[in-house]
Amino acid sequence: MNVEDLRGFCLSLKGVTESFPFDDVTLVFKVMNKMFCLASLDGELSVNIKNDPEKIIQLREEYPAVSPGYHMNKIYWNTVLIDGGIPAELIKNWIVESYNLIVGSLPKKKQQELENLK
Secondary structure, three states: OOHHHHHHHHHHOOOEEEEOOOOOOEEEEEEOOEEEEEEEOOOOOEEEEEOOHHHHHHHHHHOOOEEEOOOOOOOOEEEEEOOOOOOHHHHHHHHHHHHHHHHHHOOHHHHHHHHHOO
C-alpha cells in the first residue's frame, strides 16, 4: 500500500474529507469533521487509526509494525507502519473499523446527515 492507495481508499468511504490541519506532512481524513485516520508522509508511510480498546493491545503484540498511537491517546489509537509487513487488506479493514467507531460515536443528527449524503 502506498499513499495514493491509502488516500483513494479513505476518500471512497462515505462523507470523508481530507486536509493538512497540523502541518504539511500529516494528512488527516475526517468523517463529519471527526478524525478517523492520520497519515504521516514524513519518512516511512504510517497511519494512526482508532481501535477498540480491547483490541489495541492484541494488535500491538501480534504485529511488530503496530505501536501506540504517536501523539494520540494510546488507549484508543495505534500507529501502523505501512512497510509491507501487514497485508493492505488488513490495514483497510482496520481503517474501516476506525471509521465505524467514529461514525458510531457521532450524535444521531450527524449520523443521519451522513446517511443522507450521496
